[in-house]
Amino acid sequence: MKKYLFILAFLAVNLSNVAQADPAYESAMKSQIQAMNEITDAQASAEVANAFLRIAEANSNEWLPLYYAALTKIEGAFRFDVNKDQEFDSAIELIQEASEISPNNSELTALHGYALMGKLSLDPVSRGQSMSPQVMQLFGLAINQDRENPRAVTLMAQMELGMAEFFGSGPQKACGMARIALDLYKSESAKIDESYIHPTWGVETAEELAKRCQ
Amino acid sequence: MKLRVILFFYFFLSQFLAFGQTILKGRVLDEQGKGLPGVNIYIKGSYDGTTSGTEGDFSFQTTQEGIQILAIRMMGFKSQEQNITCDGGELQLEDFKLVELITEMNGVTISAGAMEASDEKKSVILRPLDIVTTPSAMGDIVGALQTLPGTSTVGNDGRLFVRGGDASEVGIYIDGMRVGNAYGTTAGNVPTRTRFNPNLFKGTFFSTGGYSAEYGQALSSALALNTKDLSVRKQGDLSLMSVGGGYSQTWASEKQSLTLSGNYFDLGPYQQIIPQDFDFERAPFGWDLEVAAQKKLKNGGLWKVLARTESGGMKLWDVQPGSENRGTLIDLTNRYSYAQTNWKKAGKSGWTWFAGAAISSNLDEVDFDTLQTERDNKLAHLKASAVKDFSDRISMKIGVEHFIHRYAEGLPQINQERDFLDNQSFLYTEWDWYLSRKLVLRGGLRAGKSSLNSEEWLDPRFSLAYQLSPKGQLSLAAGKFSQLPVETYRVLTQDLKNTESNHLILNYLWQSEGITFRAEAFYKSYQGLIRFDGTVQNPENLRNEGEGFARGLDFFFRDQKSIKNTDYWITYSFVDSKRSFEQFASRVQPGFAPRHNFSVVVKHFVAPLKSQLGASFSFNDGYAYTDPNFPGEMNRKTPGFQNLSLSWSYLPKPNLIIHAGVTNVLGRENVFGYDFAGEPNSQGIYESRAIGQAAPRFLFLGIFLTLSQDKNANQLNNL
Numbered sequence: 001m002k003k004y005l006f007i008l009a010f011l012a013v014n015l016s017n018v019a020q021a022d023p024a025y026e027s028a029m030k031s032q033i034q035a036m037n038e039i040t041d042a043q044a045s046a047e048v049a050n051a052f053l054r055i056a057e058a059n060s061n062e063w064l065p066l067y068y069a070a071l072t073k074i075e076g077a078f079r080f081d082v083n084k085d086q087e088f089d090s091a092i093e094l095i096q097e098a099s100e101i102s103p104n105n106s107e108l109t110a111l112h113g114y115a116l117m118g119k120l121s122l123d124p125v126s127r128g129q130s131m132s133p134q135v136m137q138l139f140g141l142a143i144n145q146d147r148e149n150p151r152a153v154t155l156m157a158q159m160e161l162g163m164a165e166f167f168g169s170g171p172q173k174a175c176g177m178a179r180i181a182l183d184l185y186k187s188e189s190a191k192i193d194e195s196y197i198h199p200t201w202g203v204e205t206a207e208e209l210a211k212r213c214q
Numbered sequence: 215m216k217l218r219v220i221l222f223f224y225f226f227l228s229q230f231l232a233f234g235q236t237i238l239k240g241r242v243l244d245e246q247g248k249g250l251p252g253v254n255i256y257i258k259g260s261y262d263g264t265t266s267g268t269e270g271d272f273s274f275q276t277t278q279e280g281i282q283i284l285a286i287r288m289m290g291f292k293s294q295e296q297n298i299t300c301d302g303g304e305l306q307l308e309d310f311k312l313v314e315l316i317t318e319m320n321g322v323t324i325s326a327g328a329m330e331a332s333d334e335k336k337s338v339i340l341r342p343l344d345i346v347t348t349p350s351a352m353g354d355i356v357g358a359l360q361t362l363p364g365t366s367t368v369g370n371d372g373r374l375f376v377r378g379g380d381a382s383e384v385g386i387y388i389d390g391m392r393v394g395n396a397y398g399t400t401a402g403n404v405p406t407r408t409r410f411n412p413n414l415f416k417g418t419f420f421s422t423g424g425y426s427a428e429y430g431q432a433l434s435s436a437l438a439l440n441t442k443d444l445s446v447r448k449q450g451d452l453s454l455m456s457v458g459g460g461y462s463q464t465w466a467s468e469k470q471s472l473t474l475s476g477n478y479f480d481l482g483p484y485q486q487i488i489p490q491d492f493d494f495e496r497a498p499f500g501w502d503l504e505v506a507a508q509k510k511l512k513n514g515g516l517w518k519v520l521a522r523t524e525s526g527g528m529k530l531w532d533v534q535p536g537s538e539n540r541g542t543l544i545d546l547t548n549r550y551s552y553a554q555t556n557w558k559k560a561g562k563s564g565w566t567w568f569a570g571a572a573i574s575s576n577l578d579e580v581d582f583d584t585l586q587t588e589r590d591n592k593l594a595h596l597k598a599s600a601v602k603d604f605s606d607r608i609s610m611k612i613g614v615e616h617f618i619h620r621y622a623e624g625l626p627q628i629n630q631e632r633d634f635l636d637n638q639s640f641l642y643t644e645w646d647w648y649l650s651r652k653l654v655l656r657g658g659l660r661a662g663k664s665s666l667n668s669e670e671w672l673d674p675r676f677s678l679a680y681q682l683s684p685k686g687q688l689s690l691a692a693g694k695f696s697q698l699p700v701e702t703y704r705v706l707t708q709d710l711k712n713t714e715s716n717h718l719i720l721n722y723l724w725q726s727e728g729i730t731f732r733a734e735a736f737y738k739s740y741q742g743l744i745r746f747d748g749t750v751q752n753p754e755n756l757r758n759e760g761e762g763f764a765r766g767l768d769f770f771f772r773d774q775k776s777i778k779n780t781d782y783w784i785t786y787s788f789v790d791s792k793r794s795f796e797q798f799a800s801r802v803q804p805g806f807a808p809r810h811n812f813s814v815v816v817k818h819f820v821a822p823l824k825s826q827l828g829a830s831f832s833f834n835d836g837y838a839y840t841d842p843n844f845p846g847e848m849n850r851k852t853p854g855f856q857n858l859s860l861s862w863s864y865l866p867k868p869n870l871i872i873h874a875g876v877t878n879v880l881g882r883e884n885v886f887g888y889d890f891a892g893e894p895n896s897q898g899i900y901e902s903r904a905i906g907q908a909a910p911r912f913l914f915l916g917i918f919l920t921l922s923q924d925k926n927a928n929q930l931n932n933l
Contacts, residue, residue: 050264
């Protein structure tokens with residue numbers, strides 16, 4: 001009997017290890033998120049993406065490290081002279097891996113749309129027809145999965161603005177969305193504290209988009 | 215109390231295992247021995263690791279102790295793992311050499327004979343969108359391919375003619391399944407079109423020779439069309455054209471989508487406004503209904519269905535040369551149905567599976583004045599295939615196919631009919647072997663068997679590609695290709711054997727961002743072509759006696775970047791072909807194989823006008839024909855063919871396209887050959903009539919409107 005109690009206790013401790021925030025994981029994530037915000041070149045981008053991948057491998061039930069690895073690759077592909085198509089593709093693979101850990105996750109869906117938007121931007125003339133509905137669908141789905149997700153709304157606004165520019169229609173719709181996104185960022189900022197490692201990026205983009213309407 | 219001890223160590227050690235520090239140093243190199251930056255190097259299961267620097271060097275500290283696994287990972291390279299012992303101090307590791315994985319993106323691809331239209335892959339020649347927007351094509355897939363190297367335009371036929379081969383030598387496939395009667399039936403030199411709408415397809419693979427063992431029963435060319443995957447949104451597409459209209463509705467969910475469409479066309483009203491040189495009693499007309507469905511299966515497979523039924527016809531007076539009256543009234547009615555389903559799944563451990571079934575049925579009723587004739591052609595195709603990637607270097611394809619082909623033709627008024635039923639079976643295999651990223655070899659074998667003529671045959675094929683420079687590559691392809699004679703001959707002489715062709719192709723391809731240059735030289739031999747006595751209308755004594763050759767060169771240049779918002783391509787093909795076939799007593803240049811073929815396509819996007827303007831110009835040096843007033847066969851050549859076409863696509867809104875086009879703007883009177891009277895007139899001269907165009911120009915105006923409830927946008931407005 002005693003033996004079983006021990007085993008139970010053993011299991012309970014193990015479980016609480018999972019449920020409780022793992023301080024090593026959290027501090028590793030925080031320091032990499034910090035590093036991510038300070039990336040200035042392709043090498044630094046690769047370093048941060050690799051570091052997130054290491055954290056992902058050591059914490060195979062966490063979706064956030066994969067999310068950030070993908071985000072780093074996407075931002076890197078937009079900013080630096082790298083094999084862009086390949087980076088976007090590998091980001092999408094990581095997002096799909098993360099989606100298996102955390103299905104129906106609005107942040108992952110929005111990021112998937114963002115990566116696809118990157119691919120679209122490389123060859124809009126021939127990819128636009130097939131990809132822009134896919135991108136719109138992903139952003140729409142991300143908004144549906146979590147109506148409080150400001151990134152989904154910001155990205156959708158960005159896409160709307162691109163379409164409006166191409167077809168010469170006004171930016172009103174995109175601006176409206178950007179304003180909604182700014183409100184959502186405001187309520188999100190209330191949640192952010194020392195230990196917050198969930199995505200918070202995108203407020204600058206929303207501000208820029210909103211400016212266009214003035 | 216052993217358990218208690220274990221648990222103590224578990225709790226204790228899991229928290230406080232680390233005390234010593236080991237410094238790991240090393241270098242990661244690529245296959246050439248150059249330093250590889252950006253590689254992820256780490257101790258498995260820990261956060262300890264680093265990324266290699268610009269020279270491939272790395273160094274990091276770890277608090278892990280004892281035997282650990284060091285992982286070395288880089289996207290696009292084969293991962294490595296190594297056991298290391300961390301016992302404090304500095305550990306200098308031997309250089310790691312990472313081997314690059316050969317992928318579709320970085321490996322050389324075989325480009326001999328091949329031209330691909332795709333959004334995804336590299337070494338593509340065209341994008342799917344290019345097919346729709348080529349001015350001379352008027353939305354016809356084959357029309358767009360006629361601006362590519364190796365093809366010739368035969369304006370009174372409309373089908374695809376490749377490198378001195380006739381139109382029946384091109385095999386057309388949808389998702390790997392053969393399409394019987396892919397072109398609309400026509401009569402009296404009215405050109406035909408492909409039955410299938412280019413919007414159905416996401417990619418096109420067009421080969422002008424030396425193609426994969428997967429394709430058979432085609433001497434000259436394989437045209438493989440791949441249908442789109444799942445649609446993403448519900449939408450309706452309305453088209454209103456100067457020659458008809460149609461509507462298509464798509465329903466989509468995450469797992470499946472369905473598109474239903476219907477079209478009607480009638481050239482009658484158009485021909486009332488624009489007079490025609492052909493004497494139509496009833497202008498060409500037709501309708502079609504189509505369903506396309508896609509479903510993602512639970513196990514990761516994709517299942518597709520495509521079915522189509524259509525009917526059409528025309529009535530036309532076929533005037534006899536030298537005759538004053540209207541001639542013979544040809545009354546054509548066509549009924550056509552095609553259905554196919556296929557299933558594809560990427561399985562575990564490098565296997566990909568495919569299975570498909572297709573059936574086509576074509577019924578032509580052609581009346582010549584009061585004489586009724588009927589042709590009934592049915593083709594069923596079953597196919598199963600598998601691809602296995604043994605590694606990134608070796609892959610294998612195997613497949614088995616079965617065809618059931620039934621053909622009947624007859625004169626219903628006197629109850630006369632002749633027919634045949636043929637069962638054909640095929641087995642094929644093809645192996646790709648990458649010796650390096652720069653060199654790939656491909657070997658294939660295709661075995662076939664026909665029940666009707668009890669023939670068995672084996673076609674070996676071989677090709678290779680070698681990367682000469684980062685942008686240039688050389689490909690070579692050779693092989694044997696077999697094709698059973700066309701049904702109208704087989705029904706007369708059922709034991710006719712295969713016609714055969716051997717191909718040898720050398721190809722050079724140079725591609726950089728926005729610029730493609732392609733040069734290809736080829737030699738083809740023909741054996742066992744069908745010859746007969748009598749006339750084409752009434753062949754007798756058919757036999758596999760003909761032979762011949764086709765040789766030539768072609769060039770293709772495309773530039774999408776030098777001139778802003780402009781994309782153009784230039785094609786020149788030279789074909790020297792002679793063959794003894796059909797009723798010809800000697801080796802002649804076929805009437806469908808002009809020697810010099812040239813075309814230019816230019817598209818320019820004008821942003822302020824939201825318009826794409828297009829122009830295409832085609833030229834060839836004329837078609838050979840036999841003038842019975844002179845000795846010999848194929849003793850004359852028509853004047854050169856020229857066609858300048860213009861188009862204007864206007865996109866005022868994201869969901870609206872207005873398209874206007876006109877072919878042969880200059881109104882050149884192209885002649886494709888001559889009909890001669892069967893007997894000489896009183897002066898001893900065979901009178902002739904030029905085979906020309908139905909009208910000097912064809913004008914087209916269309917409005918294409920997409921109606922979609924943009925759910926995403928609506929949802930946003932309600933936020």
